[in-house]
Amino acid sequence: MTFALSLLDQLPHAIAVITEGGGVEYRNRAFDDAFGGDAAQWLKEAARAVAGERGWLHGFFTDGETIDVEIEGRIYRIDRIMRIVEERESPAVALSFEDVTREREAEQAKSDFTAQIVHDLRGPLSGIQGTLEFVLSQDAKLDTLYSDLLQEAQRESERMMNLINEILDFSKIKSGNFTVEAEPVRVAGVLKRAVRSLQSVAARDEVFLLSAHGRDVPQIFGSMEKLTQAIINLISNSLKFTPKKGVISVGAQIERTNDVAEAIVITVTDSGMGIRADEIATIFEKYKQAGTKSIRGGGGTGLGLYIVKQVVEAHGGEVTVASVDGVGTSMILRLPVRRAA
Amino acid sequence: MSASPLPSTNRDWSKLVGESLKQHGAWHTWAKLLEAQRMYRDDLSLRGYVEILRNTIVRDFLAHPKGLQAVPRLSAEFMSNFDRFNLNAQEGYLVSLIDGRLDVQKLLILSPFDPFNTIFSLARLQQERAITVPQ
Numbered sequence: 001m002t003f004a005l006s007l008l009d010q011l012p013h014a015i016a017v018i019t020e021g022g023g024v025e026y027r028n029r030a031f032d033d034a035f036g037g038d039a040a041q042w043l044k045e046a047a048r049a050v051a052g053e054r055g056w057l058h059g060f061f062t063d064g065e066t067i068d069v070e071i072e073g074r075i076y077r078i079d080r081i082m083r084i085v086e087e088r089e090s091p092a093v094a095l096s097f098e099d100v101t102r103e104r105e106a107e108q109a110k111s112d113f114t115a116q117i118v119h120d121l122r123g124p125l126s127g128i129q130g131t132l133e134f135v136l137s138q139d140a141k142l143d144t145l146y147s148d149l150l151q152e153a154q155r156e157s158e159r160m161m162n163l164i165n166e167i168l169d170f171s172k173i174k175s176g177n178f179t180v181e182a183e184p185v186r187v188a189g190v191l192k193r194a195v196r197s198l199q200s201v202a203a204r205d206e207v208f209l210l211s212a213h214g215r216d217v218p219q220i221f222g223s224m225e226k227l228t229q230a231i232i233n234l235i236s237n238s239l240k241f242t243p244k245k246g247v248i249s250v251g252a253q254i255e256r257t258n259d260v261a262e263a264i265v266i267t268v269t270d271s272g273m274g275i276r277a278d279e280i281a282t283i284f285e286k287y288k289q290a291g292t293k294s295i296r297g298g299g300g301t302g303l304g305l306y307i308v309k310q311v312v313e314a315h316g317g318e319v320t321v322a323s324v325d326g327v328g329t330s331m332i333l334r335l336p337v338r339r340a341a
Numbered sequence: 342m343s344a345s346p347l348p349s350t351n352r353d354w355s356k357l358v359g360e361s362l363k364q365h366g367a368w369h370t371w372a373k374l375l376e377a378q379r380m381y382r383d384d385l386s387l388r389g390y391v392e393i394l395r396n397t398i399v400r401d402f403l404a405h406p407k408g409l410q411a412v413p414r415l416s417a418e419f420m421s422n423f424d425r426f427n428l429n430a431q432e433g434y435l436v437s438l439i440d441g442r443l444d445v446q447k448l449l450i451l452s453p454f455d456p457f458n459t460i461f462s463l464a465r466l467q468q469e470r471a472i473t474v475p476q
Contacts, residue, residue, distance in 0.1 A: 213455055245404060247403065249392065249457045251392060269392040269393055271397060327359065332389045
């Protein structure tokens, strides 16, 4: 223990040892240099305040999570570097403190810039989409060639809009502005809206897109808009990998305990080519795309499933995937039925 | 796939389902998955595998050369011995709609159930030989 602490004292990073109760047992030289004479008091207050409010200390004692904490206008990234349990009544953890205020400000500036650019791109693109929709909705007999070209332009503009929306959502997630409202949401309505919005695309691709849920799906509390977008992401993804005459189904089942609805399990299932077993574990990570080549061409940002996961987790739910090579894939979302307080 | 203790990792289910599909077909695999679901209630991925099987069954049903224009008919066996068939309420209702003239498309419109489950029930009726879907 003494040897370990003397080692810590030589390190250039600010390090402190904190007990399970939040007490400060040790701080190294770099810590005192960084935080000055009031370091001990500062750390004690920080530990107590954050531990009380967010329970982060518990995290460090169990799984060693990393956390950003804002104290007195500065942002500190706190990492667990060691868990000390030997020859002690109660465990302690050695934590390193790094001032990441500048990095976070730079990230925020980058995120704000991305959000602004994406927002500016959406305006003119909406105009193009509206114009194409208007022209195609007219009864005027267009030459087949022009009609095909206009439809192609419409498809590509839809794709571009999806990419832009994904980037916008991603920048919100990165900047921490991705929040979920607590409004009552009719899940059946979400699924219906998502299916309806892609029904014409499925018909064009000669894929059966079928609802597989009744009307008696209970409501949950969350964001109608974000959940709809998540389901649209999943169906769009399925459309990329489902061949002609294939089936995509969108279902919902209710999990009950003693006749009380506890959760809703939403499934988006396709009869596509499936995901390879070695890719399943990383499919929800950002910038990851299945190695399987899309049937209809056109890649994406690799953010779609990552965003779906963020949306589901923001609703207190979980998401997983089932897939059989050459048979199909099912995305499974489990959302708790929360009641308003 | 056997009903005895089954592993609950994604990879194993995927392999087991794939092999069972090849060896025993979709209906058998679907039934086994329902058994597995009862054993592993907390395994969320199993719901997905059940849905993949149901999807496969529905796709196979819709692969009929006439697709949604195919016209299901009650089988001679069903007409003469319907007590033998253990239909659930949904299947029973659908059977009452089948008159040998309505095609699948029209049955979907008339059915009070969602389209996917309506087709799945029709596929099950066909599997049980309660109906035939002539080509």
